Structures are given as structure tokens and as C-alpha cells.
Amino acid sequence: MELLQIRDLRELVEHRTQPCVSMYLPTHRTGRDTLEDPIRLKNAVSEARERLDEAGYSKERISTLLNPAVDLIPSQEFWLHQSDGLALFLSPDLFRHYRLPLQVQDEVVVTDHFSVKQLVPLFAEDGRFYVLTLSQKRVRLFEATRLGIRETPVPDMLKNIDEFKQYDVVEESLQAHTMAMTQTARTNLVFHGQGNIADKATYKDDVVRYLRAISRTLERYLGAGTAPLLLAGVEYELSFYRQVNSYHHLLDEGIAGNPDERNEKEIHEAAWHVVEPHFAQARHVSLGHYADLSRTDKASDSIAIILPAAHHGRVRTLFIRRNAWLWGRFDTDTLSVEAHDAPEPGDVDMIDLVTVQVLQHQGMIYALDDEEMPTENPLAAMFRY
Numbered sequence: 001m002e003l004l005q006i007r008d009l010r011e012l013v014e015h016r017t018q019p020c021v022s023m024y025l026p027t028h029r030t031g032r033d034t035l036e037d038p039i040r041l042k043n044a045v046s047e048a049r050e051r052l053d054e055a056g057y058s059k060e061r062i063s064t065l066l067n068p069a070v071d072l073i074p075s076q077e078f079w080l081h082q083s084d085g086l087a088l089f090l091s092p093d094l095f096r097h098y099r100l101p102l103q104v105q106d107e108v109v110v111t112d113h114f115s116v117k118q119l120v121p122l123f124a125e126d127g128r129f130y131v132l133t134l135s136q137k138r139v140r141l142f143e144a145t146r147l148g149i150r151e152t153p154v155p156d157m158l159k160n161i162d163e164f165k166q167y168d169v170v171e172e173s174l175q176a177h178t179m180a181m182t183q184t185a186r187t188n189l190v191f192h193g194q195g196n197i198a199d200k201a202t203y204k205d206d207v208v209r210y211l212r213a214i215s216r217t218l219e220r221y222l223g224a225g226t227a228p229l230l231l232a233g234v235e236y237e238l239s240f241y242r243q244v245n246s247y248h249h250l251l252d253e254g255i256a257g258n259p260d261e262r263n264e265k266e267i268h269e270a271a272w273h274v275v276e277p278h279f280a281q282a283r284h285v286s287l288g289h290y291a292d293l294s295r296t297d298k299a300s301d302s303i304a305i306i307l308p309a310a311h312h313g314r315v316r317t318l319f320i321r322r323n324a325w326l327w328g329r330f331d332t333d334t335l336s337v338e339a340h341d342a343p344e345p346g347d348v349d350m351i352d353l354v355t356v357q358v359l360q361h362q363g364m365i366y367a368l369d370d371e372e373m374p375t376e377n378p379l380a381a382m383f384r385y
Helices: 006-014 032-054 059-072 076-080 117-123 161-166 203-222 235-244 264-293 303-311 350-360
Strands: 020-026 085-091 094-100 107-111 129-134 139-144 149-151 229-233 315-321 327-330 337-340 364-368 379-383
Touching (some): 020 059, 032 076, 032 107, 059 094, 129 235, 139 203, 149 264, 203 235, 264 364, 264 379, 303 315, 303 350, 303 379, 315 350, 350 379
Antiparallel strands (some): 020 085, 020 107, 085 094, 139 149, 315 379
């Protein structure tokens, strides 16, 4: 099971080997409701099979395409560690499945591209954020949206400060004996205080080096991402971490107190209280820009204008209504748009199509509730030119 990253989203957006099958289903972390999850996937596979059959694909080709998803249905190991949602993407040369820390609607889409609209809250400008909980006993990274949170494993991340003492951390700035760390041999790090983390004379220095190692591992994992990072921990450790932090999107405010005493729900509630104003400010600024431009040719809420503009990479910012659909067809040769009140044979969800085009051209997307939308229509956009 993979965790969805922005690079994965771009791969999905750019993939064009037909047919492309996208499946979304809500899942459960614990309880008797988890028994429903394999049934939901079985139903989704059946629906995809019917749609592929209607599209004229042979039974053999359909089975080959869907078998990777079919194999997951009876897998007890697969269903052990689910999150709030599950997304699967299948084509003749690609199969991906992702746990999602947000609630999704049951949906099966068969078309010439993968449907990614339900993923937008994870990557929208007011979507995903991270919470790093710091203590000397435990280090955890959580990936979250306003709808949910889940712990995310980080490759090579230290578990605690005791583990740090056992590893040889190669850092030129450390006043310690260093040796390249390999899979088969790791040596003890020699601390100033003869290896004793409790030595008062060297306590701060050792903790700072411990936090620096965490920061560098986390930076490698987050890469060039732009999602906000929030810290949770006792105040002096948060202060030390900020001194060595190298991630550009670390928020100034954090969650003070011992994070080991909070469960995931409590961490999520405290984190959202901090990040929501951060997201709201950026969102309100962007909505204000739309209001200023709404009576000019630099903005529109018409699908007939937005979709051709997105096709040519002109959309700078897109606002879409959560869980909205807009059915119709788009001719890439004539750039004509035909919208329908209800889906007809051959239709696609044009909001999803716009989303794909905007992501391909590095545009910004906001997924908004009804009351936040700047127009009665399900989408609106500002243009680069």
C-alpha cells in the first residue's frame, strides 16, 4: 500500500494508456464496519467490469486489467491497516492503490484518463498538512487534512533519542567520530559527555543534534513539497528544532505539551485549530482576487470558457465545489464544450477534466464548500493571461 505524494498525482494526471479505471471507496480503520470494505471493492470491480464491457472491451482484456484489484478483495493483510478512504487506479500498464486520510464517495470512472478530482483536497492550496510530534521517547509524522489524520512512516527516521545514540550520524558539523553508516554495520556515536545523554553539561548539545538528524531525514522525505508542517512537543524541544529546521514551510505556531499523552484525534483537533487560520487567510486572499477580477476577462465561472483555457494552460487558480459533477463533452480540436444536466453516453465529468488540465500546468486549486464558492456555479477560475 502506497502513500499518495504529489509526484504520484502528476504521474496519474499525465498517464494516457487507455482504458483508465479509477475507483474510490470509503474505508474504516477499526470496528465491525471494516468488514464492509472488501464488499465495497468487490462491487466497484463489478461496476468497472460492466462499464468496460459496454465500451466494447473483450472479457479476456477486462479480466487482465481488473485482476490486480480482484486479488486484493480476499487479502486479510491488505485490509488490516486502512485509513478513511481508498483509491485504486488501473490501466494496461499501471496499477496503483493508495490509502487516503480523507473521506471519499463511492465512485467508479472508466475513461481515457484517471479521475483525480476526489484527490484534490489532499493537494489543494488549503488541503494537506503535516504534524511532527517530538519527544525523546518517540518521533512521529502525521499526514492530515481537515477531515482526517494518519501516521505516516518516514524511511530512516529515528524512533527516539536512544536509537540516535546507537547510530553513526554522518554530519560535518557534529563534533563526533563519524563513519559511513551501512546496512550491515553501524557504530555508536561518541557524545561529548562520554555517551551519557543525561550529562547536564552536554544535554542541550546532544538534544539539538538529535533534532538535527530528525530534521534532515524529514527534509529528504518531504522534498520540495509545500504543505505546511506543524510541530508538537514541549516548548524547549520545539525551540531547539526550529534552530536546525531546513523545511521552508514550517509554521511559527505549534502544539505545546507532551505529544505522547495525546491520541490521534486530539492531535488532529489541536493541529487543525492552528492551521485552519493559515489556510483561511490564503484562501480569502485568493477569493478576494477573484472578486476583483470577476467582471473582467481575467476570470470566469463558465465551463465553456474555463475548460478551453485550462487546456491551453491559462488557468492560474481554480475554485471547485466539493463533490460536484458537471457532465458533458469537450472537443480538443474545436475547443467546443457541450454540457448536460445528467450524464449521457460518452460524457465525462468536466470538472474532473479541468482539474487534470490545471494540475498538468502547475495551477493552484481550492476545493470549497457551497457557502465558500464565489459563484453559484460549481467552478470558477482566474487566468494567467
